[in-house]
Amino acid sequence: MFSQRYETSSRSFSKGHKVSRSSSSFSKDSGITKKRHESRHRRPATASNLSSSVVTLIVGAEQRLFAAHENILSSSPFFDNALRNLYTDPSAKRISLPDEEPEIFSSVLEYMYKGDYYPRLVHNKRRDSWELESISDDDDKRAAESTVYHRGVDGDLLKDTVIYCAAERYGLDELKKLALRKQGLQSGIQCSTILASARYAYANTPDSDSKLRAHYLALIIRSRSTFKRSGTMQLEMFNGGTPLFFDLFVALCNHVDDISSTQ
Template sequence: MVDADEIIDEVVGDEEMGEATGLDPTEAVDADDEPTGLEDIEPDVPERTTFLDYLRSPIIQLVVGQGAEQTTLSAHQALLTKSPWFAAQVDVFSKTTTTPRTIDLANDDLQATSSVLEYLYKSDYYPRMTGTQSMEYDTTVPQPDNDGIGLLRHARVYSLAQRFGLPALASMAHRKITLTQSTARGEIAYARFVYTETSPDDITIRKPVAHFWATRSHVLRHEAEAEFKRMCLEFPQFGYDVLSLVLDQQEKRSARAEAQSTAPASGRKRQRVSGIVP
């Protein structure tokens, strides 16, 4: 039989030990709650956005074109907001519940806008890239392409990508421009679009256009002289850019010719001709 005095002595002893150590003897120490020292070095894993998350986002209506040509396209908000320009438009919707979720693109090209949406969903647009230096054959472009349809298609995508803040798409469209075949008249149509729709500071797309015509004077004389003349009169900056490159090339040729004419003579002696007649 257990003595009551012994039980009391044990309880009092446990309490005194708890006071000495600062621990509550009634609380058990859980080893899992103790710090391991690894809390600060464990990486934070970012939350992954899945394609399903994009599809669950609200639908935005894009009204493209005007009059009889007006068309309404639909796109998921989470994909559209990859573009800073579209993100700013969508931000208006979050501030008011009365505004319809519609974005007006009355002055934009339907085909180019569709290509932008295709890129946002698929990371490419038709005709798709098949390598770093090749792309699909575009069956919708006539051959020969005297109207520059293929070049203008990618140029319009480039212009929209610049406006919507999608530099990767702009780079892709520019790459497709360099891979597109055309004719002299098609190139003039493309040059007219570039000098009408792009910023004078955008040398990425403007300089290659001027360089193309500066290095192809034989094409101008035989295939598109009249169109080239009209282009220069309509866009003096285009004529100036081409002339500047032509003059630069002429200066380089002159400098090379001058360097060759002033080069020091060879140190080898000229062969002496004997005066003896056989």
């Protein structure tokens, strides 16, 4: 049942929330771990990749201009197809992306050139774990905030989730893995942002792609005590209408079954 106590939605989850056995309700490859992994990310661009023609990309409602080399863009099936067939202006080599967020596209382009996007994923040898690089400068901190404003939902979303969905559109599977791993390292995110980002993930990934969805289900279950004290989940369920809540119900049932079987 819903908690009768209705409080502000500004509550957030933190590193203090322990991982429950609910993760066993999902497939083995859906979980998020901070342990060392074999890096399979895209290699940085070489001189040979930078000798091709330059393409202009017009991004977002404000028509921000980006430039990228054809060889770099061709690593994406989406852009490879656009370069061959769908130029907005073939003579000028321009591609228009009116629905994309410039901040997100900037990170995608950075990944395509450098194999990672800011803040980078670095290996902590002492702990034998992967972490986000430390940021000292205040301007860099603002640039590396974990959330991004998205006009499509009129609010903030987890940046790594939006990058994951962009990578899905552009056919960049390794970027999806990287964004998912980075998202698993985030903490201190408001409940309302988690739920808005979960809705966005469901709306922008196919049903066959369960990894990002499973991440959110596990996250909500791990943070259930915080969500229970927050009015955010109650409002979200009253508004309803997304497959998120049926999946969450199934995941919670699996979680209860896991506990019962251990007992």
